[in-house]
Amino acid sequence: MAYWLFKSEPDTFGWADLVARGAQVEEWNGVRNYQARNNMRQMQLGERGFFYHSRMGLEIVGVVEVCAECHPDSTADDLRWECVDLRAVQPMPRAVPLAEIKAQPELANMALVRSPRLSVQPVSAEEWAMLCRMGGLPRGDL
DNA sequence: GCCAACGTTGGC
DNA sequence: GCCAACGTTGGC
Numbered sequence: 001m002a003y004w005l006f007k008s009e010p011d012t013f014g015w016a017d018l019v020a021r022g023a024q025v026e027e028w029n030g031v032r033n034y035q036a037r038n039n040m041r042q043m044q045l046g047e048r049g050f051f052y053h054s055r056m057g058l059e060i061v062g063v064v065e066v067c068a069e070c071h072p073d074s075t076a077d078d079l080r081w082e083c084v085d086l087r088a089v090q091p092m093p094r095a096v097p098l099a100e101i102k103a104q105p106e107l108a109n110m111a112l113v114r115s116p117r118l119s120v121q122p123v124s125a126e127e128w129a130m131l132c133r134m135g136g137l138p139r140g141d142l
Numbered sequence: 143g144c145c146a147a148c149g150t151t152g153g154c
Numbered sequence: 155g156c157c158a159a160c161g162t163t164g165g166c
Contacts, residue, residue, distance in 0.1 A: 009164085033149075055164055098165080117148060117163050 002042065003123040004049030005112060006064060006086065015051050015061040018088045025067045025085040028120075029075040036120035040084045041070045048089065050123065050131065052112070059095040060135060064088055093136030106130060 006028065008014060018026055031037055043066045051062040068085035101107050107130065108114075111121035123131070132138070 007164090035149095058165075115148090116165070119163085 001125075002044070002047055003125065003128040004039065004043065004047065004066075005052055005060075005121045005123050006049050007052045007054045007119045007121075009055045010053045010057050011055075014053060014057075015088070015091065018051065018062070018064065018086065019091075021087070023087070025087050027068075027074060028083045028086050029073045029081075031073070031083055031119060032076075032081060033119060035118055037070075037080075037082055039120045039122060040082065042122075043069060043084050045069055048128075049086075050128075051088075054119075057095075058099075059097040060092055060101075060131060061095050062088060062091045063137070090137075094134070096131055096135045100134060101131070104130070104134075 010016075028040070031040065045066060045068070047066045049064050049066070050060045051064050052060050064086045066084050067087050070082045070084055072079065073081040073083045098112070101110065102113055107127060110123070110127055111118050115121070
């Protein structure tokens with residue numbers, strides 16, 4: 001069971017937009033970066049990830065679930081690009097700001113800190129547990 | 143809005 | 155296959 005983090009600019013497609021889809025899944029399309037795509041290729045059905053607001057907000061705002069494994073990106077005119085489908089699971093009771101993440105020595109190795117431009121990234125189990133605690137989800141992603 | 147960092151493209 | 159030019163991302 002692996003954990004992930006998905007970034008999006010909230011004025012383009014934010015947490016509220018994903019929640020508005022309700023039970024409908026959202027194709028996480030538009031990713032045009034090999035590292036991000038390769039991360040999506042590794043995702044398995046039911047795995048969880050954080051939803052992060054980049055550019056504005058700069059905080060982890062919710063938990064999402066992978067509800068379709070990697071498949072061709074319907075918005076690409078090119079077979080290289082693939083993506084997973086996501087749905088919103090729940091909001092963070094307390095959004096976790098990037099500044100707080102950077103202040104934690106245990107989180108200094110996160111891709112979010114080290115490779116800020118990577119839009120789909122892995123999160124270790126330890127990081128996941130800690131971020132859940134910081135966000136007011138003491139029982140993890142339940 | 144600026145700019146540094148990074149990824150991608152394309153000429154050689 | 156190298157590397158300069160260019161475009162994009164995202165924190166500040």
